[in-house]
Amino acid sequence: MKIPQFYSTLLILFFTLTCFSQNNNPLIAKDFKDQKVWVDSIYENMSLQEKVGQLFMVDVFSNKNGKDVDKVRKLIADYHIGGIIFSKGGPQRQAKLNNEFQELSKTPLLIGMDAEWGLAMRLDSTFALPWNMTLGAIQDLKLIEEAGAAISRNSRRLGVHINFAPVVDINTNPLNPIIGNRSFGEEKINVTLKSVSFMRGMHKEGVLSSAKHFPGHGDTKRDSHKTLPTISFSKSRLDSIELYPFKKLIKEGVSSIMVAHLNVPGLETQETIPSSLSKTIVNDLLKKELNFHGLIFTDALNMKGASNFKNPGEIDLAAFMAGNDVLLISEDVPKAVDKIMAAYNDGTISEVRMAHSVRKILFAKYKAGLHNYKAVDTTNLISELNTIEDLALYDEIIENAITLIKNDVGILPIKELSDKKIAYVKLGDDDGTAFYNQLSKYAQVDWVKATKLDELLEKLKNYNQVIIGYHKSNASPWAKYAFTEEELSWIHEISRNNLTILDVFTKPYALMDLNSSSNIEGIVMSYQNSEAAQKKSAEIIFGALGAKGRLPVSISQEFPAGTGYYTKSLNRLSYGYPEAVGMNSYKLQEIDSLINVAISEEMTPGLQVIIARKGKVIYERNAGFHTYEKTIKVTDSSVYDLASLTKILATLPFIIELEGKGELKFNSKLGDLMPFFKGSNKANIKLQDMLMHYARLKPWIPFYVSTLDKETKGRSVKYYREEPMDVFNTQIAKKMFIRDDLRDSIMGTIRDSKLESKLAYKYSDLPFYIMKYYIEDYYNSSLSYLVKEHFYKSLGANTITYLPLNDIDTSRIVPTEYDRLWRKQEVLGHVHDQGAAMQGGIGGHAGLFSNATDVAKMMQLYLNGGNYGGKEYFKQETLDKFNNCYYCDQNVRRGVGFDKPQLGTAGPTCGCVSLSSFGHTGFTGTLAWSDPEEEIVYVFLSNRTYPDVNNRKLIRENIREKIQRIIYESIEE
Structure with a gap:
């Protein structure tokens, strides 16, 4: 009822x-x-x-x-x-x-x-x-x-x-x-x-x-x-x-x-x-x-x-x-x-x-x-359902989830890179390109492929560390995840013969089929094969991020639920979205417009820009082409002539290192450091004054002019040959070799040069010519070799180098000029600066080539106070001595070796950076800058000098400085 x-x-x-x-x-x-x-x-x-x-x-x-x-x-x-x-x-x-x-x-x-x-x-x-x-x-x-x-x-x-x-x-x-x-x-x-x-x-x-x-x-x-x-x-x-x-x-x-x-x-x-x-x-x-x-x-x-x-x-x-x-x-x-x-x-x-x-x-x-x-x-x-904030959250979630479940002999994170020869082997039926590309940002990693196990094992004999990526479909949570019998066999044999890290980009249960992990030194559980998971996992492997996750399920008695090793960041650069470090992506997009203008208005054929904040790269742009013929696109592997960035990326690190050891002092006089200068007008110049461009030194000496025929203004046969022979072994450009003894004459010319009549700030390359010879004499080796062994190898900065034609494919090297005056040819892979060229391409003031990524590593090393990748290169207090404007009251903005923000209206920056910031610019259209207060690294590389060094549009329009201003305007916290 x-x-x-x-x-x-x-x-x-x-x-x-x-x-x-x-x-x-x-x-x-x-x-x-x-x-x-x-x-x-x-x-x-x-x-x-x-x-x-x-x-x-x-x-x-x-x-x-x-x-x-x-x-x-x-x-x-x-x-x-x-x-x-x-x-x-x-x-x-x-x-x-x-x-x-x-x-x-x-x-x-x-x-x-x-x-x-x-x-x-x-x-x-x-x-x-x-x-x-x-x-x-x-x-x-x-x-x-x-x-x-x-x-x-x-x-x-x-x-x-x-x-x-x-x-x-x-x-x-x-x-x-x-x-x-x-x-x-x-x-x-x-x-x-x-x-x-x-x-x-x-x-x-x-x-x-x-x-x-x-x-x-x-x-x-x-x-x-x-x-x-x-x-x-x-x-x-x-x-x-x-x-x-x-x-x-x-x-x-x-x-x-x-x-x-x-x-x-x-x-x-x-x-x-x-x-x-x-x-x-x-x-x-x-x-x-x-x-x-x-x-x-x-x-x-x-x-x-x-x-x-x-x-x-x-x-x-x-x-x-x-x-x-x-x-x-x-x-x-x-x-x-x-x-x-x-x-x-x-x-x-x-x-x-x-x-x-x-x-x-x-x-x-x-x-x-x-x-x-x-x-x-x-x-x-659509745009409001796909926000940058959501992408940044995805990154942060993945970063916190990835789990290190095995870490024998402390194999992870990978620390000292100097002696590492690393191979990547892909298993699974899904793509692993993002993982490999991200691994390659930290070290030289070779993707080793083979159709048969014996062939693969033979190739892997050349490597002392192998990273296996197991990549399965990320299309749905129900996608197949199990290893094949062949894959299990390959993992067993690889790990039996090589120091091995296995990274699993699928659900944890995949590892239940692994018969034994006894030979595998490191196992990383990345859970999914999304692009973000691949990138973040690579960053954890190299210590750009610490491992934080713990297994949510049991895999075996060896790996019960809750397994997870925590690791600390090694202060290497990681990658992410601007919002992750308190910056506004939409504001930063204004940089794209500036870059497009710079290229369309032919201020430069192409360029690279990298911006990092709080140790995270949040903007990375490769734009344009190597030349105006538009045959080769600029990519993140393109290598530029850094010009004067060489001063702070090659020569200055040694000076900082030696000062920290007590081998150099700011008040050391040039005559005491180098007997060669005793009795000269430069004998009493102090190291500090010289590196601050406050020592009356000539700004520039055109050393090559003395090698030209006085009548024809062409190259004198007394000094040049088209092929190396006898004492003509110093290569200037393609089919252009100069007498070897001219290197020594350069130092003699510097020693005998007149001083400026008045003590005032005057930018000069000469201090870095001088210190290059001091460093090479101190270590009894070439600066090119020294800087790789002391810094670049352990940093994983594999593109930054002198003499790039020895190490880097020509297709990756960006030309700097068509020299119609001296070399009569396109300058590609040889240093643009004439004085550095006469030193065989290895100058203390110029000669380095690099992509923006590796320049950023060096600038982050400075920002970290001398630490990077778990290694202390020099102490913070030592670096602080160099990053100081000692003569600001004399209208000298420079630090010791570093450039500093302008004191008045003229200078290298937007005028909006902190006074503690420092860096340098380069003649070819380059800039590298670090700001400790805002924890920002900014790198700009271009070849604005191609094909003609007289193209000053990039400088006149202040493109580098305008980009820097946008960076600071985008900061929200």
Whole structure:
């Protein structure tokens, strides 16, 4: 019999006062009184069919048209369904359908999605965060909260009110076919902490949460989409493990819970009743025993785990009778509506029962903001669903997840690079290019390939360290991940013969097939094969980042859940987004415009720019071509003539090193340092004054002029040959060799040169000519060899070099000039500066070539106070002596060897940098600058001198300085 209307009204009132008290119901809004008025007004004006319609949430694919969408339109118009769950498609199409459906519906629709790792779980052109298994490795719960918030911001932007997340299943079964990567792990505490944090992030952004799959889908070998899996544990086991996170999330205010289709004999004795249809599980356990008052969703009712047990319509009625509020993806809504209405009319379903669910749904809609419904604005929708902030968060999440699970002999991070010969071997069926390219930013790494194991092992004999990357598809969390038998054999043989690091870019369970890891010195778990995971893993291997993650699941007795070695950063440059270091990407985009102008206006054929802050490269641009013929594009491997950057990148580091050892002093006089200068007008010049360009030295001496024929002004046969012979072995350019003894005559010319008549700041190359000879004499070796051995090799700066034609393919070397005066040819691979050329290309003031990446390493070394890659090259206090403007009161802006910001209007910088900043510029259109206060490194390389050194457009337009100004304007924190 039906309950009389009077008693029914009293029961509904009692239900409202108890279930919707503000203390224990997650669906209550802050403005509860207004919320209740809104719910009452809608509910009281609903027909029975409208009430029943609210119980249904139907699915729609935004990539489908025609009858599928028409069917949903009809269900809204004729059956008054309460919600839509959007599935696969695209955001623009979904937004338009969403707006249309909401317009059709009398009562606002609750819009849901499965966006466990972001909208990209269902939609193209949208953003994806890492799988839950990856998040499970993270120790910083704030990041998990940020992940939940980011996904919810995107959901709200698309008009989605409830995200069916977090997945709180505890994946204790490695063979689980449907959960796996969707789980935070196998330990209940870890899963619970991550789930709560993720949920809090969702709630901060106003999206309703849904814990799933109740009572726990983690320990099964079957997929409930295809059959009815069995969870065959006792109630006490289920209570202590599977139900643990649900209980905690209920206390923390989870908005809804989704009930799975499972056979759980420990909770429901009837074998033919899936958990979603079990009153014992839904009503008695979830609602009563666990005291849950939020929304209860069935899992999709078209899944075989449920649909095999009852006919369409009957299954919906059974689910509602079991205690569910929302019937998700019914196979036949009209039949189900008829069944439920008939049950209401015959008294099987009471008004109180109907009100219980429908009013909860309405309370949820108010909580989701549907009382103030606004259509989805499609303007800028795609860009706003793919923000730089989201990308930066993805990077940070991956960086914190990657886990070092084995580290014998402290193989990671790789420290001293001088003696390393490293090979990379790719296994798996997915791409590993991003991993290899990032590894190559830190050291010389060779990609070694072979079709047969014997061939590979033979090639690897030439290497003392091997990095194996195992790359599997990142397309979905269910992608295949297992090693092949051949791959396992190759890993075994490689690690048996070589010092080996194995990096796994798929789910951790892949390692369960590894028979033994005894020969592998280092194992890194990177979880996914995304580009970010590949890059961050390479950075961790080389110590640009520290390893922070811990295994969320057990792999073996050797690697139980929780395994993870922490490593410290070695202060090598890492890579990331500007927002990660408090800078604005959109502001930095103004640099692109400047670069485009510089190239289109032929200020330079091409260029490289690198910007780093707080040890992270956040802007990297290679633009234009090597020449105006546009045959070779500038890439990050292109190598430029650094010109005067040589002073601070080659000569000055030795002076700093020797001063730190006490071998040099600022007040050392040139005559005492080098007996060659005793008795000359330069004998009493102090080292400090000389390096600050405050010593009356000539700014420049055109040494080559004396080698020209006085009448013809051409090259004198007395000094030049086209081929090396006898004493003509110093190469100036292609088919151009000069007498070797001219190197010594250069020093004689410097010694005998006159001093400027007045002591004043006068920039001069001569101090670095002089100190080059001092350094080579002190170490009894060439500066070219010395600087590689002391600095570049251990830094992993493999492109920075003198005489690049000896080491670097010609196609990578950018020409600097077409010299029509002296060399009568294109200058490519030979130093542009004439004086350095006459020294065989090895000058203390010029001669270095490099790409921007390796220049940035040296500038970061300075910024780090003399430390890089875990090695101390010199002390901070020593560096500070050189980075000091001792004669500022004499209008000398220079430090000791370093250039410094301008004191007036003229100078090398934008005038917006800190006074503690330092660096240098170069004649060919180069600049390298470090700022300790803002922790910024800025490198600009170009060949503005090509084809004519008289092209001063780049200088006249202050392109380098304008870029620097944008850098500082982009700082937000």
